[in-house]
Amino acid sequence: MRYHVGPNGEGKRRPGITVRTMEIDDLAPVFHLGEELFTAEEVPNLYRTWDEFEVVGLFTSDTDYCLVAEEEEQGRMVGFALGTTITKSGSAWKYGHLVWLGVDPAWQEHGVGSRLFNLLRDRYLEAGVRIMMVDTEADNLPAIRFFRKLGFGKPSEHLYMSLNLSGHRAQSHRGHEEGR
Numbered sequence: 210m211r212y213h214v215g216p217n218g219e220g221k222r223r224p225g226i227t228v229r230t231m232e233i234d235d236l237a238p239v240f241h242l243g244e245e246l247f248t249a250e251e252v253p254n255l256y257r258t259w260d261e262f263e264v265v266g267l268f269t270s271d272t273d274y275c276l277v278a279e280e281e282e283q284g285r286m287v288g289f290a291l292g293t294t295i296t297k298s299g300s301a302w303k304y305g306h307l308v309w310l311g312v313d314p315a316w317q318e319h320g321v322g323s324r325l326f327n328l329l330r331d332r333y334l335e336a337g338v339r340i341m342m343v344d345t346e347a348d349n350l351p352a353i354r355f356f357r358k359l360g361f362g363k364p365s366e367h368l369y370m371s372l373n374l375s376g377h378r379a380q381s382h383r384g385h386e387e388g389r
């Protein structure tokens with residue numbers, strides 16, 4: 210649906226947005242929007258996978274940090290933020306990790322992500338969180354610009370390395386067969 214409003218006010222106006230805590234009925238819509246946004250090619254993430262367990266797990270363990278944005282006309286869910294908190298042993302500091310943030314492509318660049326972020330930040334503040342953390346792929350420029358605009362800085366590089374175990378598997382299989 211297009212929401213373009215012409216110079217004389219013609220066209221359809223974009224409905225308002227409400228941001229609230231996620232509820233059980235939001236699980237499926239959030240999961241399916243995430244499936245659209247977090248495809249393995251476009252937003253690869255080696256240490257977390259977008260699947261049913263990820264959504265249900267965060268919703269169960271961190272309900273207060275699972276938020277959705279819905280448009281006020283039809284009550285359709287148009288964005289979500291799923292976060293958690295981390296307390297490190299030996300440190301009094303509590304960290305807030307925004308794990309997944311997604312906005313329906315038809316609603317991107319209209320302030321929905323910022324609204325979700327602002328409510329999550331307020332919830333973290335109430336809970337005594339001192340530092341918020343996010344991570345994204347180095348080439349996800351919209352997300353990097355988005356996080357910078359919201360005040361995130363000091364990006365630190367993290368290098369993923371991989372070892373292909375298929376050669377080792379064949380070797381270890383032969384070893385077992387030879388009784389080694």
Ligand SMILES: CC(C)(COP(=O)(O)OP(=O)(O)OC[C@H]1O[C@@H](n2cnc3c(N)ncnc32)[C@H](O)[C@@H]1OP(=O)(O)O)[C@@H](O)C(=O)NCCC(=O)NCCS
Nearest residue numbers: 309310311312317318319320321322323351352354355358
């Ligand atoms: C990143 C994302 C959540 C931003 O949500 P959004 O609702 O479009 O963001 P907002 O409209 O609140 O934008 C706030 C600011 O972010 C920046 N920004 C957002 N989208 C941008 C884009 N496509 N290109 C450049 N800057 C962008 C702008 O500075 C913008 O401020 P402005 O409107 O004053 O220019 C959204 O693009 C998205 O869902 N991306 C796919 C999933 C993803 O990559 N998630 C992040 C990692 S988990």
